[in-house]
Amino acid sequence: MKFATTVIIGAGQSGLAMSRHLTDRSIDHVVLERGEVANSWRTERWDSLRLLTPNWQSRLPGYAYQGDDPDGFMSMPEVVRFLQRYAEVSNAPVETGTLVTRVWPLDAGYAVSTNQGAWRCRALVIASGACNIAATPSLSAGLPHEVASLTPMQYRNPDLLPEGGVMIVGASASGIQLAREIRASGRRVVLSVGEHVRMPRTYRGRDIQWWMDAIGAMDVRYDAIEDIERARHLPSPQLVGTAERETIDLNSLRKAGVEFMGRLVGLNDGKAHFSGSLANFCALADLKMNRLLASIDEWVSSSGLADRFPAPQRYQPTVVDPQTKLSLDLNDGIGTFIWATGYRADYSWLDVPVLDRKGRIRHDGGVISAPGMYVMGLPFMRRRKSSFIDGAGDDAADLAAHLSLGLTRAAA
């Protein structure tokens, strides 16, 4: 059994940022990666996807975007190259093609079995990502066999879809992006809309991510939030990264010809049934967006910067057709369902009792109760930006300090 003081599982932005901090602290470690660096970005994303954060915001410890398009959005091959290069300049000790199959506790540390032999370590950092599995609701079992069923991880582009119209379930970032591009390819698209987060791409002349960064929203800590559980499970905002910095919302999709339904609540006898709650979910999203815009306006005013930005504006409330139907006959031309209903982490290999009753890892800002065990990259884990590339650095710095202190104490 090979030994490393610390084993990091996953060579994405989180694992690489942690590796960099451990190197800086001279803590020997290895980064175990099931595929190649940035594996999920490489293999589990659709063709047209770009980052939802502008290039300048791709900042990691000792490394940042240096290209000539700071306001652009990286394509997936660009993200892969960006992280690959980071691994190289950091001399990160990455073991690629190494799939972790089980982790279990030892007297002082953990054992990690992989398809490339076993490791023993004193500290363990889980940086395998928050989105390993596309979560589909149990009612998806009721989908008729003749209708194709896909997740956004399997979807690549409209040309590869089976014949016919497409029902997209979920109107967060994945759902609205897929609705936009599949509709643009000329297909009928029906979008099932539950809780969602509406956000303009740009506001008062700047990218919305620039504002979130400027007003300090991305740095808000997990222990400063009243209902952190709720904050951690918010849907991803309705954003897309395009060269035109296009804002995409339900109103723009409606203009493009996308049809809307409420939340999907049933599938039987070849029919899909939808909730009558669509109007309220749209009202909630409009109100929430306006609270964000108001907080930006307030920050601008109180900073005395009002003359540096265009005037405040508000957007058209989401239009909800009072005749919205509550059911849809799937024989009426729907060939594919795409379940854009969120993602979850896969901890099936983790044989340490640290999961809650819903299978989620229990942690306090990334610190797991099992000694020397940490997790990274989960939504709002330590800060609002924890699951962003830009958030990996600060979290890695905090957790590397905690990890280092733990090793020192154990040695004392």
Place this chain on the structure above:
Amino acid sequence: MTMTTTISPVAKADNGVNVSALLSARQALEQAPQAAQFKWRASCAWLNGTHSRSVIGNFFGLGAEQSRNKTFTVEADHPQVFASEDNAPTPVELVLSGLASCLTAGVAAVAQRRGIQLHSVKATLEADMDIQGILGMDDEVRNGFGAIRIHFDIQANATEDEIKALVAQSQKRSAVFDIITNPTSVFVTVN
């Protein structure tokens, strides 16, 4: 393992809702989720014609039978245009009343949680129904409501958007709103 759950000091507003107790209950149920399983009950007896009387008493929750020190009765009937005696509201009007009461209670609770003092809350409801459905005249017409419209008139120490957010959040957490907007399986046995 320490998961920090912060409870904000309940603000100065007093809408008569004990939010601290509700928040404590939520915390307690995190540890014992099985206690969250409730069963609500009603019984109903036919009186005459379309007139009936429901009796509502005990329910099950927090892992035990919960008895009340009184029972409630609710009557229903149909109006004279249906050739009935109009002794009480129709069942569908009681559904509207249930929805309004649920949302109104929610508004009060959310306002308390957010430190918003309510001065008055009035909900006005109207529901569309094509009675060709219940009369069996047209199979394509459903029996129930085609749509429900609710108007809230709320006076409170809050901005217009804050008041709108109270009503939206109340709908999001309302049991009756969920019962009406989403399907529910119904199982009926006889004798």
